[in-house]
Amino acid sequence: MIALIKSLPKPVRRNFVPAPNYAEAFLGRVTPLELPLLDSLEREFRRMTGTTIDRExxxxxxxxxxxxxxxxxVDEKNRKLQEGRSLxxxxxxxxxxxQETLSAVADDGIEQSGLHIWSFGQLPESYEQKRGNYKVKAWPALVDERDSVAIKLFDNPQEQQQMMWRGLRRLLLLNIPSPIKYLHEKLPNKAKLGLYFNPYGKVLDLIDDCISxxxxKLINEAGRPGLDGRGVWPTARKSPRRAERYRGRDC
Structure with missing residues (x-):
């Protein structure tokens, strides 16, 4: 902590001398793990002296x-795999x-592929299994594989939520009739011509973006993607007209 204070530029550092005293005062005030180290230092030193320290x-x-x-x-046998100062x-x-480890510890059946409907029951919010002397924790989610979805394990809940949204979107798209044929038949020629001259690229890409x-919007109105199939999936499955209505709305 003292060395970090001494790393400050001299015009800033002179507000925190003697450095050992400020380091000790900081450690007496801060709550461990409440904030990242530099965030805590900047906040507490500003409270103590009124001086703002820029991150750079x-x-x-x-x-x-x-x-x-x-x-x-280290691995399960305590052998070093990698070492460094940047996490x-x-x-x-x-x-x-x-990812290899997560797949290796998965129970038979938790990871699946080639899915087209919600036929797999409730996904656990997280998954733990002992491997050697360690517990491996993973978070399952649906994964978009274009013509189907898969269930895969991830090493953090943030990626789980991100992938779950995309996977659920794909699952819904696979179960709602495409409006493209309807657009070809029902759109006036003037509207079709306007689509061809849109500034966003190919017409089919534009339509796909609007559908997505x-x-x-349907997923958002039903709440965040659930792991149990409740909410948006039954809505689309039992009320396809409502789901199709969303597909026809403007983005």
Whole structure:
């Protein structure tokens, strides 16, 4: 903490001397893990002195390496897989390995592919299984595979929600008749000509975007994508006219 304070530019640093005293005062005021470190430092030092510290004022290059956090990722046999000071870089480097592990620990049947209707019951919000000395936690979601959907496991709930929305959208699209034939038959020629000269690219791509937008609205009105099939899926399945009405609305 002292080294981090000393990394500040001199015009800013002079507001926090002696550095050891401010480091001690900060540690006595802050709630552990309440905020990221720099957010907490900036907030508490502003409260103590009225001085605002800009994020670019912190110079991590001046902090000795032995004082920086280092992360080591090990397997179930405690063998090192990767090590580094950037957690983000480690996650990216091991993303493929993580997905392999998630698939390996999945019970038979939890991961599926080639699905066209909600025929798989309720998905668990999260999934845990012991692997060696560790517990592997995963989050299942529907995944858009264009002509079908799949159930796959993800390593964080944020990606689960993102993929679940896209997967549910695809599942609905697969179960609602396409309006393209209707548009070809019913749209006046002047409207068709206007579509061909739209500034957004190919006509079919534009129509697909509008359809997806309508389905997104249906999902949004039914609440966030659920893991149990309640809400938007029964609405579209039992009331196709309502679902088709959304598909015909403007984006």
């Amino acid at each position: 004022d912190w110079n991590w290059d001046q902090v000795p390496d032995h004082l920086k956090v280092s992360f080591r990722v 983000t870089a480690l996650k990216e480097a091991l993303k493929g390995k993580v 937008c309508g389905v997104d």
